[in-house]
Amino acid sequence: MPHKVIDVQDVVIRFTGDSGDGMQLTGSLFADTAAFFGNDITTFPDFPAEIRAPQGTLSGVSGYQVHIGSSAVYTPGDYCDVLVAMNPAALKSNVKWLKPNATIIVDIDTFDEKGLKKAGFKTDDAFKELKITHHNIIAPPITSLTAESAAIVGLDPKSGVRCKNMFALGICYFLYNMSMDHTINFIQKKFVKDQALINMNLKVLKDGYNYAGTVEAIADTYIVKPSKQEPGIYRNINGNIAVAWGLMAASEKSGRPLFCGSYPITPATAILEELALHKDLGVKTLQCEDEIAGICTSIGASYAGSLAVTTTSGPGLSLKSEALGLAVIAELPLVLVNVQRGGPSTGIPTKTEQTDLNQALYGRNGECPVAIIAPHSPSHCFQAAFYAAKHALEHMVPVILLSEGFLGNGSEPWKIPDMKDFPTINPPLAEKLDDNEPYFYPFRRDPETLVRRWALPGTPNLEHRVGGLEKNHQGAVSSDPHVHEQMVHERAEKIARIAHVIPPQEVIGEQEGDILMVSWGGTYGHMLSAESQLRADKIKVGLAHFDYINPLPLNTEEIFKRFKKIIVFELNSGHFVNYLRAKFPQFTYMQYNKIQGQPFIVAEIVEAINKIVT
Amino acid sequence: MPHKVIDVQDVVIRFTGDSGDGMQLTGSLFADTAAFFGNDITTFPDFPAEIRAPQGTLSGVSGYQVHIGSSAVYTPGDYCDVLVAMNPAALKSNVKWLKPNATIIVDIDTFDEKGLKKAGFKTDDAFKELKITHHNIIAPPITSLTAESAAIVGLDPKSGVRCKNMFALGICYFLYNMSMDHTINFIQKKFVKDQALINMNLKVLKDGYNYAGTVEAIADTYIVKPSKQEPGIYRNINGNIAVAWGLMAASEKSGRPLFCGSYPITPATAILEELALHKDLGVKTLQCEDEIAGICTSIGASYAGSLAVTTTSGPGLSLKSEALGLAVIAELPLVLVNVQRGGPSTGIPTKTEQTDLNQALYGRNGECPVAIIAPHSPSHCFQAAFYAAKHALEHMVPVILLSEGFLGNGSEPWKIPDMKDFPTINPPLAEKLDDNEPYFYPFRRDPETLVRRWALPGTPNLEHRVGGLEKNHQGAVSSDPHVHEQMVHERAEKIARIAHVIPPQEVIGEQEGDILMVSWGGTYGHMLSAESQLRADKIKVGLAHFDYINPLPLNTEEIFKRFKKIIVFELNSGHFVNYLRAKFPQFTYMQYNKIQGQPFIVAEIVEAINKIVT
């Protein structure tokens, strides 16, 4: 009986299994295939803090969610249409993410006594215990089938069984009428030195595909048509890689060599790892003894003339606070990338949150403002990083690029830009001694931007000293009350004036009216989806999603004036809304906050607005 | 001709000279004498960052201002009635603090060509250059007179001349009809091993006194009558010592031994130094390798059952941010004393500011609230420290005691309390395993206060683990979204509930009406003086000066409702006012800010209010 092929708008698939089951790879192969085919995609890996917790236990479950669509998709999806669960623990911990009529794919071999017990089931019917009734369940004995195949290709069962994720992947490809070419290619490249492994992987992949073709549980298959996309060359990109590349692009456009002093920390490490690869483009990375050395080597490199960068996450941002103050008072360009994770303290390191905004805004001793930019999607990280570097270099300030684990690990297709479409970056390099100055005055400012000049060691006659003590424009240490007051003012005003070179804030949806939804950073996709859904429901709202946190765009106040109610959505206790209360106290703000280490669900945003409307 | 003796209400004397001239000692001897006599006093040392900058230069000038009164004095005084300037540089850098008809005492010997040049004078008439015309000038050749005396007592001139500050002090005692007994006593004790030095100091002191009796410039002398003070035993105390003692008092009242892990930093070092003296009361101090170790050793000591304290200033607070988060999530008692100084970065370390409030409130990654208490006067530091420790111990939270250089170094008379008038402190010590618990659940909470219990290592059967990862009530690591949300909420709410045990906020002056002045911390004296002056000028205002920053007193909102205008005064860019905007956005706030590394001047507060009124 040939299956019916049904067109669907979009589909959410969640791959879950043991940390050793290769779910991250499986998910990304699926995502790549969809992207190559022309679907829009968004992905969201969700893994535990342990490297390999005991097999089969709840704490060892690793997940990867892919949302593919025939038109733009902005989030990895609230709930899933298909759940791949390679063992009982994976099923148990992911059942909460199922849509009402979702398809479930399990390896039934793992649902034996031992497996059920490890996952904490009390009976031998996991499905019943979890109250799974309305779902389609595809339950091949994947482990034993794979073991058999291993024997066929002549591989030992142990290595063979490692390929069982391919079986599940094959089923998924069949289910969505997708081509296996990309995955086949990948396998052939990856195992180029081991033909047996190539054979094995390909066999299991195809076995899965064929199995799906025969099993009764699959009544229909689906197709997600390609989305209409602008012509161009595309690639999948995650936020961490995009940050690395954006910084490299800024280095090219500024002529300043890229230096990154850093210390590994989840979920920011991948930026350092990516930068370390690009020595061919002159990128220098220095893995330091700690975060403080990370920022301090970068400050040194900045003084010496590099585009200096330091990357970290929450606890590391805390550690860098003192030195960040040094960059502020020395007025040196620096990009500090902070990929937020669940806090406080070590917190929940592999989960996402927006709870470092307060720290970014206020977390330093003394009057110590820094510029802050927040990317809003994985691919936007490229642009955000580029502009963070541009502003840092051109305004001689540290800029915090405030990313999120959700963005850093998440991926989406990206139309590769041409570097000629990006502006050049012009740092205010000092080349020679000013006329009439006996020596170089490091803190003499451009009257319009208040930016000081950057005199690089090695330049004759511009010898000068900077440092953490308050100084006057000539660069001499001063504790004069008025010098201090003026310098405090100028350092803040210099950042405020960056507002003159950033784009005005856009409003999506209604341009004026009753309700303005406000948000920032990685919640963009969810906010956007909520806005469309509300629009579909005939509820009119505007959405102002901020990329620029400090300074805010110049038209912010004017936008706020056009709405009766302003409601600020954040994955924290209300950092941005309180910042707005300080900046524009004339408005009344409502707020919606979630602090669960998880992204928003579109439905909860919609509901929050519905509550206000009714 | 006998001098006329005139009664004066209060007088401000400013002792200034080279860092090596002993001005800090001179000033405090004068202050002590006045205090012993029964005057109320407030003092303010104002010294440079250098230890001994080249003699005679502007950067080497050190100052000490004393305000004495026959009724309560709350500030060290805006401007001075008498300026002692031991050299031309001291005169030059302090002329801005003179009252219109002030008396100036100088050592005219130092106004020679060399001295004038070092201080950057261009002519040989320093007074004319500084446009000093209306002032009484007393200008004995102190250096040469002292050198002569040295010869008489048989001391080499070099050691002898070191006593010249005593000459100026003698003049001051004469001028204000004060007894020299206290100073004589002090000298005899201090140099007990060197009779020649005793003789020398006493001789020079009396020489100064006698000189004043004969010199024409002194037409009249003054007397500041003793102020009416409550009966009791008094002593002079500065804020840093008071903090140390307040903590020791809390240790006694809680039965928890005091442990201080710290790292020296201006202007907080004196707290560590003072604590190090009191080994007889069981105080353990550990001077660590850095501020991070300072707080981490304290966290370890707290876990082990001590009243744990760490002391620092701005840059150190920044460094402690990560570990402070650990104390928050582990829910351990800890007092972090931060004595604020001018920032950002190293900034202007010997000057005062209130610019670390933002850092105290928000400077940590993740949702990471801490309690914050700010002392308002040198002697109030005792009580503030005591209660900071009490709340920390009883509520199992870190508390930041946010002091200021102005308070730490400043001093005032203090009526010594009796320890029996202080409450006992009852930390929630766990003594045995709860019934029905298989093991100790470290994060089980008191339903009313949300406080967890403190199980000390060494207690049988209460073995348990704490740490920086999110945990559930049982103490198991958890990344469950709802556990996280609940714990985030409970950690914040636990602090909020401290509001139930703190005193309601008082309002000074008008209890309702047009204008409420709001302030916090070390500006208290200036605000209070401004309030009295405004009252004298028939301008009616209320003053709400906050000691409790987080949580705020429960009646805060109610107070704000009673006034039409609220104006918040701070020595920063507006940290507290923005905090209030976040907490009570329903009110409109005005603000008055000063960031000069200097305390307020009463006159500027009065003027700010006058501007609003008219």
Place this chain on the structure above:
Amino acid sequence: MKFTPQDFKSDQEVKWCPGCGDHAVLAAIQRALPEISEELGYSRERYVFVSGIGCSSRFPYYMKTYGFHGIHGRAAAIATGMKVANPTLSVWEMTGDGDSLAIGGNHLIHAIRRNIDINIVLFNNRIYGLTKGQYSPTSQWGSVTRTSPYGTVEHPFNPGALSMGARGTFFARTLDMELQLTRELMIEAARHDGTSLVEVLQNCVIFNDKTHSIISNREVRADRTIVLRHGEPMIYGKDKDKGLILDGIKLKAVTIGKDGITKDDILVHNAEEQDHGVHMMLCEMQWPEFPVALGVIRRVKDRTYDDMVRDQLTEVANKSQIRCMNDMLRSGDTWVVE
């Protein structure tokens, strides 16, 4: 009360990767503790296990003792505070090569310098495990890792040498799979008054598999390592025919019976020598020139910080008149208003 290893196992599931060297260390320590408790008279509630962050730093969760899983690099400071606050505790610091030598390097050398009486177990897998495979301060020159795709260009620390440089009083080294030796060294560490540093050469199967196998492989281990014991000659090898001798002012590995070398030429290990020079050389021995030294390399008696703090407290208190706050507040310069 007599304990068994079981008494030190917490109810928490052990979450290290199957095959990780950490499991063996956990087992060795759980076996050592009953013995230590018996010998030193410690009850279970006196033990505190403190750690930083890293795979190895999860250790405290698996012990049924008091425990503190701290923040990255700060375990030594936290442990120091505990021990000074309550010197009767038996404080154990569990730390990784990243935790204690990268971010925590300073606290480590200061703990050692102060000779605070804590026991430090350094799990040296020459990699950052928890963050998935970046190089650490002990990674060998040229290591290809996630952050050094073209190989590292920096010299690794030798934890033993660093401890000598910081004036350490106790240093020992073991291999994760040498459960018995590890157990023994833990007992030695517990006995020692002062900072005991035990380096465990540990395997990370996932990110740095076989990093130590050039010396630790069963077949070669006896020839490429030497277990030093105080007072015994420095002899090693499968056939006990290899040894160390003095060559001028340096050490030299020799074969007994070759080149006229006899047993008497072999150096006798003096773990109690005050001078750090020789211990330094022993710590630095590297295969193939030398066997890698295991066992207790240095163990010298010295005053401990916690004892001295306590003694000073008592001494000052004994001399003082002041017994309570009321006394103190009224001492010194005061005056009376009536």
Place this chain on the structure above:
Amino acid sequence: MKFTPQDFKSDQEVKWCPGCGDHAVLAAIQRALPEISEELGYSRERYVFVSGIGCSSRFPYYMKTYGFHGIHGRAAAIATGMKVANPTLSVWEMTGDGDSLAIGGNHLIHAIRRNIDINIVLFNNRIYGLTKGQYSPTSQWGSVTRTSPYGTVEHPFNPGALSMGARGTFFARTLDMELQLTRELMIEAARHDGTSLVEVLQNCVIFNDKTHSIISNREVRADRTIVLRHGEPMIYGKDKDKGLILDGIKLKAVTIGKDGITKDDILVHNAEEQDHGVHMMLCEMQWPEFPVALGVIRRVKDRTYDDMVRDQLTEVANKSQIRCMNDMLRSGDTWVVE
């Protein structure tokens, strides 16, 4: 261009206390720089002086070169970043015993381990000067200071020993008043490729006066210190009659002509010995058992971090096809939408 010391003096008033040992070091460095410039062909704009916080850390303000007065303890990290970013700079770190051994200890040992080519001058006055007299990690046991009113109870670091423990390639020691020796050592430090650590035993007249005078007093200096020179016998003393010999595996101070000791018994200093053991012993020599070692104690050739980073960059670039961002962005897995 030929420089004079004057060319390295900034217009800023020198604000150290009269009599502070820092003045002499400033003078010695200002005298060394013209020579270094000549020998190594450096122009003035290539020098950068970097410091932390402390009295000694005010140094950069007094030099007419590029300079960075950093934050407390972080000078080594700042200097490392500068040198890696621009290896053509001549980077000098000026630091105190508190700055580099208390808060900055970790950055110091890591700089040394990496062998980054910077010159570190450590002003060791065994006290925190700028904060007015608290003990430091080099304060001698029992020191009475503002934070140790009853005496310290901790062992001081020996900066030389610590540097050996961190696998240092260059360590030298001098006295503040030995202007000529200091000058000479600065030149040696500049010549050395890799991290050069020069410890200056410096006097703080205000808070720790005479801390070194037991060995540095003019009358006893020759007998209580030894200036080591590579390749020369370790002889010292006013009358050049004292020396060091080998005693088993340890050093011993002897008098030539006594107990049958002749000149030939005296050890010859080998600063270029790879092994750290002997240099460690030399660093640790303390009066009265030994003379305190001055001069270049260790100077061994090794790869420097900054060179290796640069070389790796070139090597990788030479092998790569990718020349610019547009190339890079289009490499790897991409697809085309038409």
